[in-house]
Amino acid sequence: MSETGGPDVTQELRLPWDDDPEDLYEHAPCGYLTTLPDGTIVRVNETFLAWTGHTRAALIGHRRFRDLLTAGDKIYHETHYAPLLSMQNEVHEIALEVVREDGRRLPVLVNSVLERGAGGAPRLIRTMVFNATERRSYERELLAARREAEASEQRVRVLQRIVADLSAAPTEAEVAEAVVRAPEPAFAAASTSIYLVDVERDQLVAVASTDPTTGNWDDMPRSSPRAVAAVARRGDLHVIGSMAEAEEHFPDLAESMRRSGRQSVVLLPLTTGSGDDQAIAVLGVLAFSFREERSLSDGELRVIRLLGQQAGQALDRARLYDDARRREDRANFLARTTRSLEEEHRLLQRARRLVERVVPEIADWAAVRLQVGPAGLREDLGGPPPDPDLLAERVAEATSKTEPIFAADGDGLGCTVLPLTARGRVLGTLALRMAPDRRGAEAERMFLRDLADRAGLALENARLYEQERAIARTLQRSLLAADVPGGDPRFAMETFYQAAAQDLEVGGDWFDAFLITPNKLAVVVGDVVGRGIDAATTMGQLRSAIRALASAEHGPARLLEQLDRFCERVDSARMATVVYGEIDLLSSEFSYACAGHLPPLLHEPAGSPQYLLQARSAPIGSRAGDRRRTEHKVRLAAGSRLLLYTDGLVERRGRPIDRGFEILAREYARRRDAPLKGLTAGLADTMVGRDHGDDVCLLCLTLGTEERLERSIGADPLQISLLRADLRGWLVGHAVDQDCVNAVLLACSEAVANAIEHGYRDDPFGVVDVSATVSLDAVEVRVSDRGSWRGPGTDFARGRGLQLIEDSMDEVFFDRGEGTTVTMRRHRGGDPS
Structure with a gap:
């Protein structure tokens, strides 16, 4: 009893240090080992033996501590553990794996202390071993969670990058390229393919793949029993995790997986629409596969579905953009083609221009066949042409029905034949071979019909232009002098007339030459103001008036005065320009007068060409300017060449007329020794070319016979x-x-x-x-x-x-x-x- 009368606590409680030390050592919550410096075990507690399953007799004196470790840890013990212990006399929390008696591994943490003797020599090593099984499991769970988080973060980063690429991709093809690159970095997929839905043809079209040589990668009907088509119809995600599952549900997919060495496949519909207030539409299917069997986590499935929604929205936006751009491109093409055809006025040139516009911008081959104009006309471009017999049949069919024959899959021809009609008449056909359009077939047909309508109208206008042009040319040439004097050894003459290239109407330019008397030759070149039938009629009247008024007594000045009075009765002749001259074939004297016209150009055998600038006055019937009519005489040496011409030869927009005179004089001098035959045509070709906007009229006269x-x-x-x-x-x-x-x-x-x-x-x-x-x-x-x-x-x-x-x-x-x-x-x- 205690002094206070209570129980003696010191007699009832046993303190920890009163426990048997040997029992504490043997049953401690950790393993104890005592080894010699070479690692030979000399003492081990019961806890270590219970953990490892070894017996005390098998260890003590027979095994070293490193003999209990795995192969890798033995190497670590030799290269790190033992040297570190020797240098520091202790090591702490070294993670090792001990091999149990039954061969299983025990993860442990080891603390060791090296005790030395009086001389500092190693005496023994005391080692404490902690069981790390639960800690290793926890670490593995943490590592797995960390890896999953890192993978999820990687997938999110890939998805963010793909979403950014999708937002920047304006076309359907670019969207498909961005989507097909997503599964490999995001989910470590082996290969990826994308199929897009063609609603008009009710097909799934294979548009992109990272490995098109593997799998069953081709177009298919949407009603096909194949796995991709089934996903497109149902609109739900399919994960085929094994070959057995594929063989059970989709034999075609199993065969494809077997050939390509894939073990699992994901089929993701690319959708648009929220599903709440609007129907979900499937725009395509993304298929990606793995080389091993793969089970996807909930996080991965959420990312995959999000990818399908983002890709579907991007495809929907790109299709709208593609349709708008295609309509704009087609409208621009029609406008450019219409303008381009208007630049050509001839039927054949317009037909050629039409083919040149079509190839290669919208077709790789095209041909125009006309039923008007030259018989059997055909203008084609590109290559190679389709089967001629089958093409002829389609041309005949389109012509008889006056309806387009559009290209169809497997029809053997591969090109569309469009009848070119105008005012209820078939002018010919346009056949063209185009790359197959996966979408927008109906819009493309409307575009081709519009093209055929515009081309038909353009060709009909060209046909009418040629018809009216031929009539106009016939009229104008009938008004020109058709029988200039010839066969007289005292002179030689060469004339040339070229109508404006860009004007249907006849003009008022003309030339004439006639003998007033057997020894007096009259030459004249003139230009009536305006164009059309009125100008041509006035030109004919002036030409006739000059022939009637010319006489051996009056001379050029008097003739121009009489033409002024003629204009009082023929008002349309006012402001006409005329250069009129008379050559005395006996004296070689040239008398001339210019009424507002360009000066004659004279080139004598010796010297340079010179313009005859005297005897100038206002145009015929003018009420302003110098109306006094004068004339000038010049004696011509034998072999002199005299050129009369109209303003179309030298006048150009954006160029001073003095420059035109300089060029004409230079070109005329260069041809001084050229034959007279063909001189005027060659001069006009050099000065004007084919692209000219005004009539050109020339008369060149060689007077007398050259001595040499x-x-x-x-x-x-x-x-x-x-x-x-x-x-x-x-x-x-x-x-x-x-x-x-x-x-x-x-x-x-x-x-x-x-x-x-x-x-x-x-x-x-x-x-x-x-x-x-x-x-x-x-x-x-x-x-x-x-x-x-x-x-x-x-x-x-x-x-x-x-x-x-x-x-x-x-x-x-x-x-x-x-x-x-x-x-x-x-x-x-x-x-x-």
Whole structure:
């Protein structure tokens, strides 16, 4: 009892330090090991033995601590654990795995202390072992959760990036490319494919895949029993987690998985619509697969469904954008094509332009066949063309029905045939082969019908234009002088008329030349204000009036005064411009007057061209300006060339007329030695070309016979005929007899042809010089070139050309220097034999 009378507490309680120390060691909540410095176990408690299943007898003295570790931990013990313990005399919380007696592994945490003797030598190692099984499980759970969070974060980042890409993708194709890239980084998918729904054709179209060589990746009807079609019809997510599940529900998918080595597949519908107030529409299916069997977590499924919704909304937006852009592009194409066709006025040119517009912008091949104009016209572009027999059948069908025959899958032709109609008449057909359009077939058909309507109207307008143009041309040419004087050795004349290229109406430009008396020649070029039938009629009246008023007594000034009085009765002739001249063929005197017209251009044998600027006054019937009519006379040397022309030759918008005069004088001088035949046409082609907006009228007159004919022609065989015409007129003007004329023409033509063929065979810019003189007893012609006669058979002496020349001429000489010169003589009135 205590001093207070209560129980003696010290007698009833046993303090912990009163416990048996050996029992505490043996049954401690952790394992104890005592080992020698080499690791041999010398003592172990019961707790460690219970954990590992080993017996005390099997361990003590027989096993080292590192012998109880796994292979990897043995290496760690040797390389880290033991060296660290030796250096620090202690180690703490080293994670190792001990191999139990039954072979299972026990995760442990180890604390060891190295005790040393008096001399510092290691004496023994005391080791405390804690069971880390639950801690390892907890760590694994934490690690798995962390990995799942990281994977979820990765999926969210991928989804955010894909959503950003989808928001920036304006077209359906770009949306599909963005969606098909999502499953591989987000879910570690092996391959991905995307199918889009074509509502008009009721099909699923394979549009993109990361590995199109694997699986069953092709188009299919939406009613197909295949897995992708089933998901598109039902609109719900399908996860096929194993081959057995695929074989049970979708045999086609199982076969595809077996060929590609895939073990699980996800089929995700791409949908739009909330489902609350609007129906959910399936726009496509995203299919992605895995190489191993895969079960998806709830988080992964939520992300996958969200991906399907975002992709569906992006597809819906892109389709609206694609449709709007396609309509805008088609409208722009129709507008551009209409404007382009209007630039051409001829039927054939419009047909060609139509084909050029269609290929390659909307088709890879197109052909126009016309039933009007030249028989059998066909203009096609692109390649290769379809089967001609089948195309002919479709053309006949479209023409008879006056309805388009649209291309259909598997029809063998692969192109659409459109009848081109206008005002109830079929003008022809337009056949074109286009890339198949996955969507918008009906809109595309409406576009093609609109194209055919516009093209038909454009071609009909061109046909009417050509018809009216032919009538107008016939009318205008009937009003022009058709029978200018010719055959007189005292002069030669060349005329040219070219109507405006961009105007249907006839114009008021005209030329005329006639003999007032046997020795007086009148030449005139004029231009009536305005266009159309009225201008052409007025032009005809002025032309007739000039012929009626011209006389040997009055002269040019008097004639213009009479034309002023003529305008009082014919008001439409007012402001017409006229240059009128009379040439005295005996005295070679030229008398002229200009009523508001451009000045004549004179080029004498010596010197440069000069404009005749005297005797100028106001246009015919003008009420302003200088109305006094004067005339001027100039004596023309033999061989002078006089050019009369209208303003269409020199006037251009955006260019001073003085510049036009300079160009004309330069081009006229350059042709001084060219044959008269073809001179006006060549001059107009150089000055105007084909794209001109005004009529062009020229009259070139060569007066008298040149004492010496000198011509230079290009190395073009077509120039020989022009030279022959010029040389013939010159010889006739010198009263050379006909036999001599024919012989000289033959020899000269052969010599020039050989110079072109052999001397300039590699030089299309070569020039052949021809000169001719006439004496009382002979004609001498010299043909010179500066070419190089190389190779066998190119020598005159060995060719047939020499034989022809020698048969025609009396004397033939050759001079070989820098080129070749052939000099030929023929006696007048003689016989070369």
